[in-house]
Amino acid sequence: MSEEKGEYRGKATMEKITSLAKRRGFVFQSSEIYGGQNGAWDYGPLGVELKNRIAGAWWKEMTQLHDNIAGLDAAILMHPRVWEASGHVENFTDPLVDCKKCKTRFRSDQIPPENLARKECPECGGELTDTRKFNLMFKSHIGPAEDSAGIIYLRPETAQGIYVNYKNIIQSNRMKIPFGIAQTGKAFRNEIVTKNFIFRTCEFEQMEMQYFVKPGTDTEWFDEWKKRRWAYYEKLGVRMDRLRWHRHGPDELAHYAKDAYDIEYLFPMGWRELEGIHNRSNYDLSRHAEYSGKDLKYIDQDNNERYLPFIIETSAGLTRTLLMILCDAYDEETVVPEKKQGSEGMGEAAASGGEQRTVLRFHPALAPITAAVLPLMKKDGLAELAEDIRAELKEDFSTDYDQAGAIGRRYRRQDEAGTPFCVTVDYQTKEDNTVTLRFRDSMEQTRIPRAELAERIRREIKSWGRKDTM
Numbered sequence: 520m521s522e523e524k525g526e527y528r529g530k531a532t533m534e535k536i537t538s539l540a541k542r543r544g545f546v547f548q549s550s551e552i553y554g555g556q557n558g559a560w561d562y563g564p565l566g567v568e569l570k571n572r573i574a575g576a577w578w579k580e581m582t583q584l585h586d587n588i589a590g591l592d593a594a595i596l597m598h599p600r601v602w603e604a605s606g607h608v609e610n611f612t613d614p615l616v617d618c619k620k621c622k623t624r625f626r627s628d629q630i631p632p633e634n635l636a637r638k639e640c641p642e643c644g645g646e647l648t649d650t651r652k653f654n655l656m657f658k659s660h661i662g663p664a665e666d667s668a669g670i671i672y673l674r675p676e677t678a679q680g681i682y683v684n685y686k687n688i689i690q691s692n693r694m695k696i697p698f699g700i701a702q703t704g705k706a707f708r709n710e711i712v713t714k715n716f717i718f719r720t721c722e723f724e725q726m727e728m729q730y731f732v733k734p735g736t737d738t739e740w741f742d743e744w745k746k747r748r749w750a751y752y753e754k755l756g757v758r759m760d761r762l763r764w765h766r767h768g769p770d771e772l773a774h775y776a777k778d779a780y781d782i783e784y785l786f787p788m789g790w791r792e793l794e795g796i797h798n799r800s801n802y803d804l805s806r807h808a809e810y811s812g813k814d815l816k817y818i819d820q821d822n823n824e825r826y827l828p829f830i831i832e833t834s835a836g837l838t839r840t841l842l843m844i845l846c847d848a849y850d851e852e853t854v855v856p857e858k859k860q861g862s863e864g865m866g867e868a869a870a871s872g873g874e875q876r877t878v879l880r881f882h883p884a885l886a887p888i889t890a891a892v893l894p895l896m897k898k899d900g901l902a903e904l905a906e907d908i909r910a911e912l913k914e915d916f917s918t919d920y921d922q923a924g925a926i927g928r929r930y931r932r933q934d935e936a937g938t939p940f941c942v943t944v945d946y947q948t949k950e951d952n953t954v955t956l957r958f959r960d961s962m963e964q965t966r967i968p969r970a971e972l973a974e975r976i977r978r979e980i981k982s983w984g985r986k987d988t989m
Contacts, residue, residue, distance in 0.1 A: 529761075531849035532787050537716050539877065540845065543936050545569065545887075546717060558710055558721035560838075565936060568887035568917060570724075570841050574703050576885065577726045577835070580751055581701040588699035588728065589692050593680025595673060595705060602656065602672050604810035605679050605803065610774055612652040620645025655708045657721075673707035678832060680704075681729045682803045686815060696817055696828055697740060699730040703837060715788050717842050724837035729830050731817070734801065737777070737829035741798045744831050745780060748796055752782070756882040756985045757847050761785040765792070775802040777829075784843050793843055794835035801827040848879040848937060854962070879937030880960055883980040888938040889916035890976060893929050895945040897922050905944040908954065908969065912942075915973055934959055939983075940976055 540546040545566035549559035562570055582590050602608050614627040618640035627650045630641055638647040657673040674680070681700045688700055703726045710721050717723075732740045745764075753759055767779040777798040784793040804827045808815040816825045854876050883889060890912055894905035902922055912918050919938065921929045926943065933941055941957040943964075948954055954972060957964045958979075967975055 529785075529787065529846065529849070530851045531846045533716055536787070536842075536845055536849060539849070539879075539935065540566070540716075545845065558719075560717050560720060565887040566841070569844065569881075569885065570837060572885045572887070573840055573844060574724075574726065574837055576755065577751075577837075577840075578701065578703065580754075581699070581728050585699065587694070587697065588701055588730075589688055589694065591681055591684055591688065591700050591702045592704065593677065593684060593702060595707075596661070596671055597674060597680065597683070599670055599672060600810055601679050601683060601807075602675075604806040606774055606806070607656060607672075607675060608654070611656055611675060612654050614650045615653045616650050617648045618643060618645045619648060653709075655710065657707050657709050674705075675708050676706050676834075677702045677704045677725045677727050678729060678834065679803075681727070682807055682830075683811075685729075685731065685804070686813075689817070695821075696819065697730060697732045697736070699728050701726075701728040703727075715786070715791075717838050718786070718788075718791065720838065723839070725834060726837050726840070727832065727834045729799075729832050731828040731830055733819075734826055734829050737798055737800070737831065740831050741778060741796070744833055745796050748782065748794060748833055755844070755885065756880075756983070757784075757843070758985070761847065762793070763790065765790075773797070775799050784847075786843070786846055793839065794833065797832040797834070799830040799832050801829050803830060804828065844881065844885065845879070848881045850878050850880055851875055852878070876931055876934055878934040878959060880985065881937040881939070883939040883983050886937045886939050887917065888919045888933070888936055889980075890940040890942055891919040891921055891929075891933045891938050892942045892944065893920075893926060894922050895926060895943060899946070900949065901944055901946070904948060905942075908942060908944060908972070912973060912976075916976065930957065930962075940979070942972065 537546075541548075543565055544563035547561045547563055548555040549561050550556045578590070582588050615624060616627045616630065616635075617624050621640060621643040623640065623642050625641075625647075627635055630647075634641045635647070639645075640647055656675050659671055659673065660669040661671040662669040681702055685700065688694060703724060705722065706725050707722055710719055730740060730744060749762070752762060761784055763783050763785075765781045765783050767773075767776065767781070772779055775797075777800040779795060779797045781792045782794045782796070783790045804815045807813075808827070815827060817828050818825055852875070854874060892905045892909040892912065894901040896902075905922070906920065909918050909920050919933070919936075921932065923929070930941060937959070939959045941959075943955040943957060945955065947966075948969070952969045953966050954969050955964050955966055956972065956975065
C-alpha cells in the first residue's frame, strides 16, 4: 500500500469482511431484495448483538466508571434554530464536482490536485463541473403543510442535544464542573460518496461525550481525555500498532474547534478516523445563548463565579467502531493437527486435516455469542443434557446451540462467528457430570466439572488478553 494509505499487513480485506458479515449474519445490505439502498445497512442477529456490546462497553466506560458523567437520550428532531446556532445550516457542506462524461460525483477535496486544476475526471478523463457546496443535512417538514414554517432537520450529530440540555442536567442532577454528559444515538448525513461498506453511511450511530470544564483548565482536560480514550481501545483488546494520532492542522480545524486530534485506525483501505477528541472552547454554548436568548452561564457557588464553560468532546462512530472491531478481530490460519483431548471425537485433528480456518478474535466481552453448547451426538440423551446446560448458562451469557454436523465443522462455524468458548457434551458428561471447554483462540480443550463452568467462563473473560502477534 502507499504511504498515504498505510502499510496494512493484516489478513482482512473489505471483500472478505463484507462476505463474512453477510454469511454469518452481522450486516446485510438494506432493502437488498429491491436492489439495495445506497448508504444504508441492516444489522443482523450477530451484528446487533455486537453493536449493543460495543455501545454497552462505551457506556460503562463513560458513565459507570465516572462519577461525574451523566447520560442523556435527546430527540432526533430538534428545533431548526438549533442548527442555525450550531453553524450546520451555514457550514455543514461538502465541496462537490461532477464528471460531465461518466456522471460520477466526487468530493473535490478527494480528487488529485492536478486533476482538479485541469478539471479532468480521475476516472474517465472527462470534463469536471465547477465545485459547488452541498449541505449534508436531511431536510423535511413537520406538520400538515410543506412550507418554510414547518422545516425540520434530521440531526447530523448528537452533540447539540447535549448542549441545549446542559442547564437541565446541572439543575436536576446537581452537577458541578468539571462534569460530562454522554449520549449514544442515531445521526443522519446526506453523504454523496458512501463507500467501504459501513465506514461512511447516510444513517449511523454516534457515541459522544461532552465534558464541561472551567476556562483556563481546558488544555489540561483536553490532554487528559486524549490519554483516557487511547487507553480505552487497549482495554478492548485492539491491536495498538494499528492506531495512531492525527492532529488537525489550521486548514482542517472545524469552525468551532480550538484544537482537535483524531484517533486513526489502519483499516484495510488505509488510515481512517475512528474517534475525534476536540477542544470546542465555549463556542457552542455562546451560540445557543445568543440564538435562544437564554443565560447559559454556569454558576460556581463555591467560588462566586459565573462563566460559560469550555467543552472537551470525545466523539466516536458506533457503526464505524463495529467495522474496526470486525477488521481487527479477523484472522486466518492453518490449523495444526492437535492431540485429542477428552473423549473420542473431541480433538480437531481429524476434522481439520490442517486446513485453513477463519476466526474472529473478539474480546470475549464483545463477542455476540459468549458460549456455544454442542452435544457430541444427537442421540442417547446428549442433546437434552446439552440443552439443560445451555439453559443454565444463558441466565448470564449469550449462548448458541448447534447439533448439526461433525464436531470440527461446528467449531469452525463458531470460530467464524467469534464465539470465544465452546462447551461440548459427550458420553463422559453422563458418567461424571464434566464437560469439555474449548477455547477459540488457542483451540485448546480442558475438562471441567459442569458446576464450575459459568465461573470459569467469567474468569476467562476477565483475564483475556490478545496473544496473537499479527
